[in-house]
Amino acid sequence: MDIGSKKIAIKDRFTLILGKFKRELFQEYLNQEFVQIIEEADLIPAKKLVNYFQNQSDELKGLDNSLKILDFLTNYRKIVEYNLEIFAKFNKIIEIIFSTFRYEYLSERKNQLIVELEFAEKHKKSSELSAIVDLINKLKESIKTNKVKLNYIKEDYFQRKNQIDQIKENLAISEDKIQELNQIKKKCFSQINRITRQIEGSTTNQENDSMLKLGNDDKLTNADKIRALQKKAKETQYEINQIKSRSKQIKGELEKLFPHFDIYKKDYEEILESIKDDEKRIRVLQKEYENEIHANEETQIEEIKDLLETPIRPSLEIKEEISKINSELEAISIPEDFLSADNPSNLRVVLDKLREIDDILRSNDEKISIHRNEEEISNIFENYDIFESVIGDFEGILNDFLKEINLEINFLLVINDTNTSFYLKTNFFRNNKEKANFEALTTPEKIFFIISFFISTGVVLGHDNIFFSNLFIPNIYNKGGSIYRTIRKILPIFETNDKLSKFKLIFLMSNLELKKEINNIKLIKV
Template identity: 75%
Template sequence: MNLNNKESDVNLSISLKNLEINIGPRKITIKDRFTLILGKFKRDLFKEYQNQEFLQVIEKIDLIPAKKLIDYFQNQSDKLKGLEGSLRILEYLTNYRKIVESNLEVFTKFNEIIEIILSTFRYIYLSERKNQLVTELELAKKHKKSSELSAIVDLINKLKESIKTNQSKLNYIKEDYFKRKNQIEQIEGNVSLLDDNIRELKQIKKSCFNQINRITRQIEGSTNKQENDSLLKLGIIDNLTNSEKIRALQKKAKETQYEINQIKSRSKQIKEELGRLTPHYDIYKNDYEEILTSIKDDENRIRMLQIEYEKEISDNDETRFKEIKDILKTPVRLSREIEKDISRKNSELEAISIPDKFFSADNPRNLKESIEKLKEIDELLRNSNENFNIPKNEKEITLIFEKYNFFEDIVKDLEGILNNFLKEINVEMNFLLFINDTNTSLFLKTKFIRNNKENVSFEELTTPEKIFFIVSFFISTGVLLEHDNIFFSNLFIPKIYNKGGSIYRTIRKILPIFEANDKLTKYKLIFLMSNLELKNEINNLKLIKV
């Protein structure tokens, strides 16, 4: 291939097969693994090397059409000529979707007819049930009086049963109740007697002190008969001297106080016992009185109901009375319950919606229109088998998925090669394969992760990161396609990414990877750069200026 550089008036030819470059009369053979050729060339001179399909692939990095990537791979490698077969999965899914949609459409029609039939059956059932309830309501109203009498009898029986139950409860606690009642009353009596004794002794004690006070105010021997009688009542003889009387009265008061203390101690013990017994007694008392009150109330209620019942019976003749007796044997539902059921059935009937075409209120059992629709659906399924059945060509389907899986593997390999380079700038990317809603196009959606935590799109990458990705992407495709000699130029990529500093920075970072990775040792990299000055040399990169 001859490239004519009009600006430098130099004929340039490059043979990638022999790795030879002819610059005018000068012939250069590229022997080094990594070579950089610097010059000033026009973009048109590189059209033969400038892969338009690659430009289409990177045209929209965030969402790459799989068809463009496959075309690029097929044109670059004979081994991948049949890769476009992987896209047949779209045709398969489209046909599959049409069949599913056809089945869904028929099923929807079938389901609508079945819903109409079920709604019709339910309408018939509810109508008949409503009629039964109306009849039941008429019967309930007719026997309303009998129902009321039945309720009186039921209530009387329940009250009698309640009295019987309460009487049993009363008998059960009666003995314990009176036993505890008598015990409490006896204890309370004892307490009362002790309190009386204490009061009497306190009075004696008081009299003793009164006599002592009186004696101390009188002269020896000046007592009268009334005073002597008071002393005798206290057990003091009258022939004692005043001092002897005082000592005797003091002794009597002391003995009386001792006796008071003894009685108080006994009274305290009895009251403590009363305090322990009283709560239990109160429980029995409350229960007993409540049960007794309940029995009396029920008995009064029964007497009133019997009067009411006898009055109602007296207003009916013998025939009516016999009818009442029969009604009492068979309970009848209350009218309001039946009316509620009728109201609910009316609400359910009103909620049923059936197209007029399929339903007639005068003849709801007529299902002719619904049956005709079911026949039409059956006929459609019988005569259009290919529109509703999924083909069972397993070999063909297996081949389609094998080719698709092969394409997935290639994408995965490309992703792995790319990430070997991208990790140098702390970026990781993933290709996500997905199919559009109409199953007509397959896409590769790119997802970038910066510093192992920040999810970003391609457009959110910095310009140096974008250029690093573009250059790495181009070189990665060469590795994937096993091109031993990978030739890259800044004229192969869009002008917005033609930044010398970022491109050389990318080359500087990926060359050590090619040197260190055993799987990359066979590849040679040739970089031909136009109008991009290299300010600092790159290790292990042969520099040729033209």
């Protein structure tokens, strides 16, 4: 490499060149944005950081396009906000239309209720008719309530009834089976007696015929027949005992079912009877009601028949509904410039407002439509992805160095209050716990960070030869002891980390005395 008029051969991987140099000699290695970034280390302007990277790498040329994403999103936000503003106006008109329709409906419903109330009040004058109607309504309400109760217990009642009926049927079948088996057992013993008499010679031909009908084989000896019949009788008795045992168990289960079933049965029959009584009573009352109307005013009979099909509601109930409608009508708010007091159903003003919105949508295309240049937008997002990737890689390499002094850095991309610029906020952590900003770091920590920052840039950008000089940093951080301690800690990382094996480090130190040698570094004094 050339330093002024001198040529220095760099053969070693790590080289430290000491001398007295002027900053101008290293202009090709110095990036002015680096100093500006260090001066704003707590909140780094993304624009400067982007320039810092792309000015050192042809591959990152155009990286500043990534920052246009903010302009794109800001413009997108303005368009969305304008659309929301128009939507709010449109929504307001729709709400007014709904309120107008609701107002009209409630007004009409109120008029109907007033007529219904007059009709109810007219019929209320006759105490007998009113009493009949009230009683009919009460009976209908009672029927309705009882039907609900009936449906509630109906399924459980019939389920238990069917269960009990099934058990009774099974018990009856078991009893029939026991009787049948007893007959078989009886016949077995009867035949044993007959065979015994046969052996004694007192058997008649008729008895022999009867024995043959029972199915015993004539080829068997009498002793075999007796044993077979005894076995049959024993097996039959065993089966009888089994059936009796099962029947006893089933009877026990049946006894347990009866108490609950009796309750359900009693309730079910009482409710059913009550419904039938009420229905019968209603038919009688309806007939009485018609007779009363016939006696007083023949012309009302058709009206009363319709009334009986739709029960008259109590006046109080109608008044309560009218009161609720009045409250809702008072709560409906329609701007005076939208509603015509003389003709509330006139929607001319509302329609005019809708036309205004339609005109806005037709004449403000730039404000409401997002005109996309897909290639440009794609380029912006691709560069933004590259920017994020570079920052992520940069943070990872930087932390590989910072962990040597128990520090860790976290970059957070933020936007300023006016939504016009990106910034990279730096957060430091000591021992993974204590949080600090750049200004809170000690001077040695700051110097370590600055040198690591510069070297990490070269690593991320893939520079085979990374040059660093104390002339690149602000004078307040030009501390020889801290700089050399940083170099001593960084070199072993490059030696042990395979990802860093291709990089060479060249340190150019001006007017900084090296009091203690650094291992594994080529020292050149100029």
